[in-house]
Amino acid sequence: MNRTPTPLPVIFTDLDGTLLDLHTYDPGPAREAVARLQERGIPIVFCSSKTRAEQIAYRRQLGIRDPFIVENGAAIFIPRDYFTVPHEARPTSHGLEVIELGRPAAEIRRALREIRKETGLSFRGYHEMTVEEVAELTGLPPEAARRAMTREYSETIIVDFGPSDWQRFNAALVAHGLVCFAGGRFHTVVGLGTDKGQAVHRLAELYRQQHGAILTVGLGDSPNDVPMLRAVDRPFLVQRPDGTWESVDVPGLVPIPAPGPEGWCMAVEQLMTQLAL
Numbered sequence: 001m002n003r004t005p006t007p008l009p010v011i012f013t014d015l016d017g018t019l020l021d022l023h024t025y026d027p028g029p030a031r032e033a034v035a036r037l038q039e040r041g042i043p044i045v046f047c048s049s050k051t052r053a054e055q056i057a058y059r060r061q062l063g064i065r066d067p068f069i070v071e072n073g074a075a076i077f078i079p080r081d082y083f084t085v086p087h088e089a090r091p092t093s094h095g096l097e098v099i100e101l102g103r104p105a106a107e108i109r110r111a112l113r114e115i116r117k118e119t120g121l122s123f124r125g126y127h128e129m130t131v132e133e134v135a136e137l138t139g140l141p142p143e144a145a146r147r148a149m150t151r152e153y154s155e156t157i158i159v160d161f162g163p164s165d166w167q168r169f170n171a172a173l174v175a176h177g178l179v180c181f182a183g184g185r186f187h188t189v190v191g192l193g194t195d196k197g198q199a200v201h202r203l204a205e206l207y208r209q210q211h212g213a214i215l216t217v218g219l220g221d222s223p224n225d226v227p228m229l230r231a232v233d234r235p236f237l238v239q240r241p242d243g244t245w246e247s248v249d250v251p252g253l254v255p256i257p258a259p260g261p262e263g264w265c266m267a268v269e270q271l272m273t274q275l276a277l
Contacts, residue, residue: 007213009275011037012069012200012228013264015048015058017221018238021260023139027062030261033268034062040277045069045203047196047218047228049154049181049188052077053147056094072181072190072224073199074102074153078206085209101199102153103177103191109155111176112189119172123159126151138186154190181224188224197227204231215275219267221259222246229253234271238263 013019019030027034037044046055046068052075055068067078076099078089089097109127116123126134126149135145137158148156157180161169173180177192200216207214218225218232221240229235229250237245239259254270256263271277 005213007215008042008207008211009215009217009271009277010043010045010204010207011217011219011268012045012047012196012203012232013218014220014222014225014228015046015050015055017240017260018219018225019046019261019264020058022221022241025140025144026261027058028261030264031062033265034064036272037268038063042277043067043207047073047200049156049186049224051147051150052152053150054144057144057147067203069196069199069203071102071151071154072188072194073196073227074190074194075100076199076203083206083210085206087206099202100153101202102194105151105153105155108153108178108189108191111178112155112157115169115172115176119168121159121161121165121169123157123161123169125158126156129158153194154188157187157189159187182222195227196225197231200228200231217271219264221263223248226250236267236271238267 016022020027034044043066044064045066049072052070055070065079067076067082069076077096080095080097089099092098109125112125131142131146134149135142138145138148140148178189179192181188204216216232217234218229219236220229221238223246226248235250235253236256237253238256239245241259245255256267258266
């Protein structure tokens with residue numbers, strides 16, 4: 001009797017407020033859960049608004065060598081020779097290949113400057129701030145703040161908008177082919193049509209071609225994670241630090257009663273129990 005192959009779980013995870021504490025940016029108790037998954041050969045794919053430079057630093061810290069999705073789905077970085085199946089990716093630095101799905105940051109910044117003139121709205125982008133300002137704003141050390149500023153396919157903006165301002169801003173973004181995602185604490189502007197879900201689908205297909213049956217898992221905490229959570233087979237939502245959950249519409253969503261890395265560990269434990277891993 002032929003047995004159905006056991007699907008390979010592939011975990012797609014947000015970082016800030018999910019795998020990492022929202023304020024300290026530390027994985028804390030999630031380190032042990034990451035190690036357990038790696039022992040079992042389960043890929044852990046970062047899927048975050050963070051930059052390539054930021055994610056490389058966390059991958060090194062946690063010993064993760066799987067592909068990763070940067071800047072809200074704008075690009076997928078894949079370690080060279082990770083997939084043996086044919087795929088469209090160009091070589092880049094750090095022994096990585098890239099599949100680019102979004103617009104270059106320079107184009108986005110030009111459009112934002114035009115939008116500011118057209119609307120009169122007041123906002124600032126990371127590229128207009130000093131390393132010291134970003135460090136103070138984020139609570140990051142200067143070197144980590146510098147990595148956060150090296151955006152290749154998006155721009156992080158700081159705003160103080162009321163509801164009507166947001167309506168005008170979003171309408172202007174669409175007119176320029178852009179969209180804004182609200183993350184845990186900051187707002188990221190990317191090319192229209194770029195989101196985490198699109199990148200998850202693209203990368204999941206590569207895993208499927210390489211391994212056959214897979215089970216996609218998503219872990220997030222905020223509205224910009226919704227496209228990722230809708231794109232996976234098993235979506236999990238960890239709590240916010242105040243003990244509430246974001247109100248999001250995702251079929252089959254499993255709320256986890258703990259925030260950040262603690263919630264991440266609970267979700268992984270629940271998954272491994274269900275899969276008898």
